[in-house]
Structures are given as C-alpha cells and as structure tokens.
Amino acid sequence: MASDNFTVPAPVATRVVSRREFVQLAAAAAPLTALQANTAEPVAALKVQVVRLKLRHTWTTTMSSSAYRDTVHVAYTRDGITGYGEGAPIARYNEDAAGARQTLEAARALLLSRDAMQFAKIMSQFLEGVTGNWAAKAAADIALLDWVGKKLGIPLYSYFGLDAADTPVTTFSIGIDSPEMIREKTREAAEFPVLKIKLGRGSDEETLEAVRSVTDKPLRVDANEGWKDKEEAVRKINWLESQGVEFVEQPLPAHMIEQTRWVRSRVHLPLIADEACQRPADIPKLNDAYDGVNIKLDKSGGMLEAYKMIQIAKALGMKTMLGCMISSSVSVTAAAHLSPLVDYADLDGNLLISNDPFQGVRVERGRLRLPAAPGLGL
Ligand code: MG
Numbered sequence: 001m002a003s004d005n006f007t008v009p010a011p012v013a014t015r016v017v018s019r020r021e022f023v024q025l026a027a028a029a030a031p032l033t034a035l036q037a038n039t040a041e042p043v044a045a046l047k048v049q050v051v052r053l054k055l056r057h058t059w060t061t062t063m064s065s066s067a068y069r070d071t072v073h074v075a076y077t078r079d080g081i082t083g084y085g086e087g088a089p090i091a092r093y094n095e096d097a098a099g100a101r102q103t104l105e106a107a108r109a110l111l112l113s114r115d116a117m118q119f120a121k122i123m124s125q126f127l128e129g130v131t132g133n134w135a136a137k138a139a140a141d142i143a144l145l146d147w148v149g150k151k152l153g154i155p156l157y158s159y160f161g162l163d164a165a166d167t168p169v170t171t172f173s174i175g176i177d178s179p180e181m182i183r184e185k186t187r188e189a190a191e192f193p194v195l196k197i198k199l200g201r202g203s204d205e206e207t208l209e210a211v212r213s214v215t216d217k218p219l220r221v222d223a224n225e226g227w228k229d230k231e232e233a234v235r236k237i238n239w240l241e242s243q244g245v246e247f248v249e250q251p252l253p254a255h256m257i258e259q260t261r262w263v264r265s266r267v268h269l270p271l272i273a274d275e276a277c278q279r280p281a282d283i284p285k286l287n288d289a290y291d292g293v294n295i296k297l298d299k300s301g302g303m304l305e306a307y308k309m310i311q312i313a314k315a316l317g318m319k320t321m322l323g324c325m326i327s328s329s330v331s332v333t334a335a336a337h338l339s340p341l342v343d344y345a346d347l348d349g350n351l352l353i354s355n356d357p358f359q360g361v362r363v364e365r366g367r368l369r370l371p372a373a374p375g376l377g378l
Contacts, residue, residue, distance in 0.1 A: 044078035044112045048104045050097045051086075053328060053353040057185065060176040061198050061224050069326045069353075070097035072136060074104060076143040078116055083147025084358070084378060085334075087135030088298045088325035088349070092275065095135055103136035111140055117151070119144040123304055134278070134301045141302025142334045142376070149375030156337040156377075157370055160307065166340035167368040170347045171196035171220055176203070179210035186214040193366040194218050194246070196346055200226015204236060208243055220344075222249040225275050230259040237267040247344075249294060250274045261289040272321055272344075280305060283312045292319025292343065297335050298327075310341050324349040333360030333376045336368050 053069045074085040089095035104111075107126055114122060123141050130137070149156045157164050172192035174185045176199075189195055197211055200223035211219065221240055227233045233251040240248060247270040252260050254276035264271050270291035277286055277293040279300060286293065293313050300306040306322070313320045321344040322335050332350040339345045345368060350356050360378045362369045371377025 042112075044076070044116070046077075046104075046108055046111055047075040048101050048108075049073045049075075050101055051328065051357065053326060054355045055326065056352055056354050057175065057177070057181070059326060059352065060201075061222075064091060071325075071327050071331070072097050072100040072104065072139050073328075073330065074139040074143040076111065076116065076140075076147050078147065079151070081147055081150045083116070083143040083145070083150060083375060084330050085139040085141065085143030085146065086327055086330035087137070087139035087142075088327040088331060089135040090298055090325060093132065093134065093278070093299070095133060100133060100136040100139065103130060103133040104139060106130075107136070107140065111144075116144050116147050119148055120304060123302065127301055127305070135298045137301035138297045138303075138331070141304055142297065142330065145303055145334070146375040146378075153374050155370065155372055155374060156303070156334070157340060160338065160341075162338070162340040164340065164370045164372070167336065167370060168339055168342065168345045169193055169366040170339075170345040170363060170368050172348050172351065172366075173222075173346065174198065174211065176201050176207065179206055182207055182210040183214050186211050191363070191365055192217075194220060196220045196222055196249075198222050198224065199236075200224050208240070212243065216244065219243070219245045220247055220249070220346075221245050222274070223251045225250050225253040227251050228253070230256075230263050233259075233263045234266045237263065237269050237271075241267070241269050245269060247272055247291070250276065257285065257289045264289060264291070270319060272319065274323065277309075280309050280312055283309060283316060283318070287316050287318065290318070292321055294321040294323045294346070295342075296323045296325065297331060298325050303334055303338060306335070306338060307341075310338065319343045321345070322347060326352055328353065328356050329358040329360040330376065330378065333358075333371070333378060336361035336370055337376065339368055 050070050051073050058067050071088045076083045089100045171194045172189040173196040237248050249272045272292045272294050273286050273290040274294040295306050295309045310320050320342040322342050323346040324332050327349045329350045332347050358378045
C-alpha cells in the first residue's frame with residue numbers, strides 16, 4: 001500500500017466537516033486512490049520463456065536431424081494460482097521458438113484481459129486474431145486450462161469428463177539411425193509393448209531388419225511423407241504388413257490426397273494422416289483417403305481444438321491418435337489428459353529428452369498414467 005510514503009490527511013471523524021472542507025479533502029484523497037490503483041499487485045501475470053531441451057539421442061526423421069529442441073513455455077498467474085503451458089513450434093509450418101515467444105508477447109494484453117474462467121472466449125479471440133503460430137496458441141491454451149483445473153480443484157481429465165483408467169498404451173519412437181544405433185534404441189525401449197519406427201529415408205529395409213533382430217513386438221511405422229510415389233507406397237505397405245506392422249502414418253506427401261486414396265484401396269494396413277491433418281477443417285477432406293488422424297496440440301493450437309478434432313474424426317468414423325512433438329512433460333501431459341478418448345497414443349516426446357524441467361504423466365509398462373492432482377498435475 002502507499003501509506004508508508006504518502007502523507008495521509010489528518011483524521012476528520014472527530015469534528016464536524018464543512019461542505020467546503022469536505023470537497024478539499026476529497027480532492028486531496030483523489031491522488032491517493034489513483035496511486036493505490038497504480039501500485040497494487042496486477043490482477044494477473046504472464047511469463048513467457050524459451051527453454052532448450054536436450055535430446056538423449058540425436059533425433060532424425062525425414063524432415064530434420066538435431067541434438068536439441070527449443071520450446072516456448074508460459075506461466076499464467078492469477079489469484080495466487082499458476083497455470084503452465086508449452087508449445088513446440090513445428091518447422092514444417094514455418095514456426096520457430098523466437099516467433100512463438102513474440103506471438104505470445106503480442107497476445108499478452110488479450111490473455112490478461114479477462115478472467116481465465118473465460119478461457120474459451122480468450123482462445124477463440126487468439127485463434128481468430130492471429131494467423132498460424134499454433135505452438136504459441138497451444139502454450140496459452142494449456143496454461144489457461146491448467147489454471148482452470150487448479151482453480152476448480154480437479155485434474156483436467158475430469159474437467160473433460162474422462163476416466164483416467166481408460167488411457168491407452170503409448171508407443172515409443174525410434175528415429176532414423178544406423179542399424180547399430182537402432183538395435184541399441186530398440187533394446188532401451190524394452191518396457192514399451194509397441195514401438196513406432198521412423199522410415200522414409202531410403203534405408204527402410206535395413207532399419208526394419210535391425211528392429212526385428214532385437215524384438216518381435218508389434219510395430220507402427222511413420223514414413224513422414226518420405227515415399228514419393230503411390231506404387232512405391234503400396235509396395236512398402238504390403239511388405240510392412242508381413243513384418244508385423246499395425247498401421248502406417250503419412251506414407252505420401254500431405255498434398256497427395258488422391259494418390260493416398262488410390263494406395264488405401266490396394267493395402268490392408270490402416271493409413272493415418274499426420275502432416276496432412278493439422279486443423280479441424282482438414283479432417284473431412286481426408287475421409288476415404290486415410291483411416292485415421294494423428295492429432296497434436298502443437299498443430300491444432302491446444303487442448304480445446306484437439307478435443308474438437310477428436311470428436312470430428314470420431315463422427316466421421318475415423319480412428320483417432322494423439323501424438324506430440326519433442327517437448328517437456330508440460331505439453332505431453334496436456335495431450336495425455338485427452339488420451340482416454342483416442343484409439344492410439346504416441347506420447348513419448350518427454351522421454352526423448354534428458355533435462356525435463358517438469359514431471360507429469362508417467363509410463364508404466366507402456367501405459368500412460370495420469371497424475372490426479374488438479375489441472376495438469378505437474
Ligand atoms: Mg508423424
């Protein structure tokens with residue numbers, strides 16, 4: 001308060017105050033009121049930070065190879081409660097961490113403009129007012145929802161009306177590498193009942209042979225748009241069926257929807273869209289070309305949009321999958337809270353890093369275990 005360094009007018013209650021004196025006192029008090037308003041604690045605060053996550057193994061897919069990843073983190077504080085959020089910018093959609101931070105700084109006034117219980121209104125204004133920048137939007141959405149869950153005293157899976165006992169198994173991903181390293185990574189993943197193998201860089205047979213020399217567990221394959229023509233895709237997918245593969249993610253480039261429809265009519269394995277499916281409006285266009293969609297918070301712009309996508313895909317009779325980028329436990333735990341809704345989970349981004357600043361969802365023999373504490377439960 002301001003009273004320490006401000007001369008408060010003498011008490012007036014003990015004597016009768018003339019009308020003229022009253023007006024003078026009121027005028028003197030006015031700056032005090034203004035000062036109090038200026039120096040009081042702000043109602044809400046927002047902290048935005050880029051965090052560098054170190055990878056356990058250099059991570060290679062058809063798109064990139066790197067030893068670390070930068071994600072943007074948000075801490076939203078109001079009423080003594082802090083909600084945490086994170087977004088992993090995806091280079092394929094021309095996003096990076098610096099841009100995500102700038103977007104969040106620019107949205108600061110909007111995010112702090114109203115009570116966070118109006119999170120859906122805040123997020124719809126953010127989604128409509130800013131083009132792209134889905135990772136920044138995801139970070140804000142997750143922080144607001146973590147705050148809401150904490151405010152209500154319930155975990156987010158309860159907020160969405162879900163049962164924590166329904167979480168699926170998550171795959172553990174093996175990135176593109178030398179056969180020797182692939183064997184080592186496959187051994188390290190012993191606790192996971194299903195593995196996801198990255199293919200699409202020309203060493204597919206070699207990679208799968210290396211995995212199969214170590215384990216006979218079910219596999220899921222992600223080609224990350226790596227096969228460039230439909231005949232090649234059909235050949236590879238039918239070969240993968242004979243290798244104990246359950247489904248194939250993004251066999252052809254995202255824009256080749258017609259060719260993917262052609263492929264789908266010639267294979268038995270389900271095809272899952274990832275790069276071809278970013279936002280809710282993409283899903284109806286993919287019906288008939290794919291059997292399911294891989295939904296990620298960093299593509300959709302957060303949990304609210306991801307929830308919407310899951311419902312749209314289900315309404316169209318498609319399989320649903322929740323995936324993630326390389327990120328800390330903040331983002332992965334947020335996705336995991338929605339995982340009781342989906343058929344498949346690939347939520348291992350936090351397990352691929354060595355300096356996770358948070359702890360949230362855990363994996364027990366492959367099954368996702370959600371924390372029961374309010375909000376994300378970090
Ligand atoms: Mg993928």
